[in-house]
Amino acid sequence: MFLLASESIAESSVKAIQKNTNVFQRLWSSINWDQVVSKIISTFLTLLAFSLLFWILNKIGRRIINHLFRRYGRNKNFSLNRVSTIHSLMMNLFSYVLLFFYLYAMLSTLGVPVGTLLAGAGVLSLALGLGAQGFVNDLVTGIFILIEQQFDVGDVVTIGAITGTISAIGLRTTQVRSADGTLNFVPNRNISIVSNKSRGDRQVLINLRVHTDTNIDQLEQIIKATNQTLTPDFPEIKQGPELLGLTDLGQGQLAYQIQMFTLHGDEIRIQRIFLKAYLDALKAENIHLPETGLNLNYTPPKS
Numbered sequence: 052m053f054l055l056a057s058e059s060i061a062e063s064s065v066k067a068i069q070k071n072t073n074v075f076q077r078l079w080s081s082i083n084w085d086q087v088v089s090k091i092i093s094t095f096l097t098l099l100a101f102s103l104l105f106w107i108l109n110k111i112g113r114r115i116i117n118h119l120f121r122r123y124g125r126n127k128n129f130s131l132n133r134v135s136t137i138h139s140l141m142m143n144l145f146s147y148v149l150l151f152f153y154l155y156a157m158l159s160t161l162g163v164p165v166g167t168l169l170a171g172a173g174v175l176s177l178a179l180g181l182g183a184q185g186f187v188n189d190l191v192t193g194i195f196i197l198i199e200q201q202f203d204v205g206d207v208v209t210i211g212a213i214t215g216t217i218s219a220i221g222l223r224t225t226q227v228r229s230a231d232g233t234l235n236f237v238p239n240r241n242i243s244i245v246s247n248k249s250r251g252d253r254q255v256l257i258n259l260r261v262h263t264d265t266n267i268d269q270l271e272q273i274i275k276a277t278n279q280t281l282t283p284d285f286p287e288i289k290q291g292p293e294l295l296g297l298t299d300l301g302q303g304q305l306a307y308q309i310q311m312f313t314l315h316g317d318e319i320r321i322q323r324i325f326l327k328a329y330l331d332a333l334k335a336e337n338i339h340l341p342e343t344g345l346n347l348n349y350t351p352p353k354s
Contacts, residue, residue, distance in 0.1 A: 097160050105153045112145055135204035143221040188240035189223040206249035210242055252289045252312035255322045259307045259329060260341045270307060277332045287317040
């Protein structure tokens with residue numbers, strides 16, 4: 052009895068396996084593998100062709116943009132910083148547009164109904180719209196920054212707590228490189244107040260500390276002679292040098308001030324050159340200036 056039952060179960064199992072195997076075989080044989088393989092290869096080759104095409108378009112487009120802006124950069128009628136700013140923005144815009152069409156082409160090749168998804172995804176479109184508000188704000192703010200010429204690539208600016216040189220202006224962010232080399236990415240929508248330190252000439256103020264008994268008339272003659280010798284060699288000086296006269300620095304210290312205005316970026320170099328020339332000329336005429344009040348030989352009192 053037990054033996055008959057076991058044989059019946061085994062026979063049922065064999066029949067079930069044979070039935071499933073027959074179903075799988077029929078399903079396998081019903082697939083047109085030539086068509087499937089052909090479709091996979093065709094799709095792969097199409098994706099590869101699109102990738103190659105957009106890679107070539109990217110290379111050619113960037114080369115054309117770089118060539119155009121190099122030509123404009125050689126034109127003295129255009130500001131170099133302004134050309135660099137628009138160049139950076141155009142490269143950014145070109146990358147976004149090319150990426151959009153590349154993704155559209157790839158998804159369409161894979162059979163994804165991109166147009167239907169964009170038109171029919173109401174809730175998703177609303178969510179994307181809300182999420183893209185920041186991007187739209189960045190874009191609009193970047194356009195107004197460009198139109199109003201608030202700053203250009205190469206300008207030294209202060210944006211909030213960040214001070215540095217503008218290295219790139221994009222559709223979404225502005226890149227500011229700090230003096231220590233840190234590259235800061237500032238979203239355009241966060242740019243509210245900009246202090247541009249590269250607009251207009253830069254002031255150079257030199258203080259020559261003097262004794263109360265210094266012959267000021269002789270001092271002025273030496274400074275004037277030094278200015279007449281040096282100034283023609285520095286076309287970067289746009290105004291001055293102007294002798295402002297004596298000023299009280301406090302705590303009984305007097306200084307003779309000289310002021311001039313230079314192009315941005317040349318103020319520190321010119322200040323050092325003129326200060327050294329003044330000191331050398333005064334020393335040659337035996338006019339001694341006050342020494343530093345720092346006592347390097349200080350000995351603490353004995354307890």
